Amino acid sequence: MRLRISTALVLGSVLLTGGLLAGCSSNGNESSNGNQANQPANDAQQTTNTAAEPKVNEYGWTVPEKTINIDYYSADKDNPDKSAKKLAAIHDYLLEQFNVDVKKTQYDVDGKEKLNLMLASNDYPGVISSIDSDTMDKWRSQGKLIDLAPLVDKYGSNIKKELGDKYNSYLDKDGKLWGIPRGWGYLPIPDFSAHIRWDWYQEMGSPKIETPEDYYNVLKQMVAAHPKNAQGEKTYAISWNDQIGINNVMGIWGLKDGYKDDADHNLTHWLKTDEGLEAVKYYNKFYREGLMDPDSFLNKYDDWKLKFSNERILGHIGPWWHSWNAGHEVWKTTMEGWTDNQRYVQIGLKAPNAEASYLSPKDTTGWNYTVITDKEAKPEDIIKFLDFEITPIGTRLLGWGIPNLPDSVWNYEQGGKWSFNDAQKQKLFAGTFEYDKTDEVTGSNQIWLSHPQGIMSDDNKSTAWYDQNFNMEDKWKALMNTNLKDTIYDNTARRIVFTADNPLTIVNQQIEDLIKTGFAKAVMSKTEQDAVNAFNDMRDKAIKIGLEDIEAFRTEAYKANLAKVQ
């Protein structure tokens, strides 16, 4: 009996411990064996290559006999199931028409954290996209990335052609290229604006709105005319949400991305300028007069959207699409007897003393990069595909998705002739275009490795963002673009990277936190003097933390970038 108990105990312990240890075991060996197992298979496949005439498909792509595998991780955070669903159609299309098998992995986690984990565990794929400059540099310094310059020299003539003079700006001081930019190029469409409720503005006789003061007066009158919404709730002239950048707002007072740029390109932070104080006083006036939503700095975008679509917030200064998404796009489906004029129109504001209104800074470098790691067996194949993707036709295919289907947004004929699908275009104008459905059916912009978002080189007007191709044909978009055309500017030279090992990175974050808190407190001060005191207090604290070091660092980087561009 005693023996049986002991045996059972020993067995139980061994099983539990074994199970525990098995759960902890690394699968690194398995994957490494897997790769090795694939290798001979690939080699064997290679030996069966025949010397048949290469097939060129309708897009001008030479279809390889052996399937090109692009297995990449996209560091953009997204739902993996949703991402896989939207990738399926374009994956199949590319496999069939191009003999290219694209496998994209995406997670609903912070991409930077995931990349750090990949780096620490040495478990990463051959291609990574959406990697920022700082992280790319970290990977490069550890020898994990391949220098792409020789490959681009050999297989990337289109990459060089499309990037043009900018190509050299992506090379490091040794002439090495560590990443191909994605979403690069200049797209002169606005991002940020003031918004005016069009039907009520018309009812008021469309008084002139050019300055912040004009806007304040119109909104004040509008609130007086509509003090309560349909549910009897109090209305406000203006609010705020977590997607509004203070630096963008400062553009109204002539500051570029939150900084004053003097003739010698020395940068001064808005906290140290009269313009910054004016902006704080402007919002504070709304607050003091009960015209500002008291939950302004508490609102997440969705909270704000609910209030806005319920007509509780009558004005807005923020990204242009806010009032589309929370305004007429909602009202169309919820408001009985909705008319086309019941919407917001985007307008520019410029303070009287500002030389211009700088609302929409544009960085033409691109959002981030696609890199090839040391685990990629055939980097030349990847470059060949990126070289195709960056061409105008490649951009159209990957940007607009599969053509010639009933739900496609474009049609393509052999020989390079293409046209937009008129039915989809009309849906877009009517506001009934189904973005998610189109993404799933055509895979538009689901694979974005190297193509630009700026205007395409062959016609100087198309862009990979399908819905931005008809801005001047759509009445309301045309009105917005006309109103805001002078507020867009090239801000590429102001690009700066705060690396994790730079002590100023923490200082920068501390100042941003201070501003987030301090701006809200100053705006929500009971008197103007309190607002001024709060502003001064915030400025003094920021200087104590190291604001002037940040200014100096930014100025230095700015001047260096300008020298590179010139």
Added chain:
Amino acid sequence: MAEVWKRVRRERQIWLLCIPMIAWVLIFSYYPMYGLLISFQHYVPGQSMFSNWVGFDHFVRFFNEPDFLQIIRNTLVISLLNLAIGFPAPIILALLLNEVRGRLFKKTIQSLSYIPYFISWVVVANILFTLLGSDGILNDMLQRLGIIDAPLEFLTKGSYFWGILVASNVWKDMGFSAIIYLSAIAGIDKELYEAGRVDGLGRFGLIRHITLPGIRSTAVLLFILAIGGILNAGFEQQLLIGNPLTQDHYEVIDTYVYRFGVQLGNYSYGTAVGLMKSGIGLVLVILANRLSKRYMQSSIF
């Protein structure tokens, strides 16, 4: 040594049963601790764990941060309030529940009291916004009753933040923590109560002289553990309920580590601050244990 080995052999069946748990603790609690080394380095993911030594630089840097005093103040105030209110609250609830005579009523109250424990902080934050927002139920009620003219800024005023946070912590955890005390009360010999009644003790007398001494060792154990966690002032509740206007009242060590360590990729710095917090926690546990041993003759080790 021979004596120890002899004892182990004698108790081998118990030791065999413990092997999986010991392995579990070693693998998941002790093995990862080698990662603490990075708090003395300038660690870059992917590089060796034994290079770029910087000594105590990260610790010094934290002490020199302009927000250091504010972060420590918030952490201590929130923790002490949690301890002062959150520690006796479940004891009181357990004592009250123990006095309830109707079995069904008692069970119902007990179940209802620990349900909040299972509600996530995301939901709690939404409940608070609905309740305390400027358009919230409370403001609406106070305005309708004519008590206030304009909404009170419960969620955007730093001075309210600590109270709201501690109240929601107590509301959430009180019922669940009371279960432990209820089980300790259930373990008290019923004959002691009989004897107390014979000696003329009333309800309060029974609580004071029998129930409270009966749960003292449980309370001391939980108190010592709570002291160890005094720098754990919360994390997700701060991030979910807090906003820019209350940041100078909500930023605690854990939120600071998350924002400046993890989010900015400054892992060494984040680990150093976390290690410092754990070190202080360990010292406090030892101190509390000693004091308890000396003055209450009860301790956990």
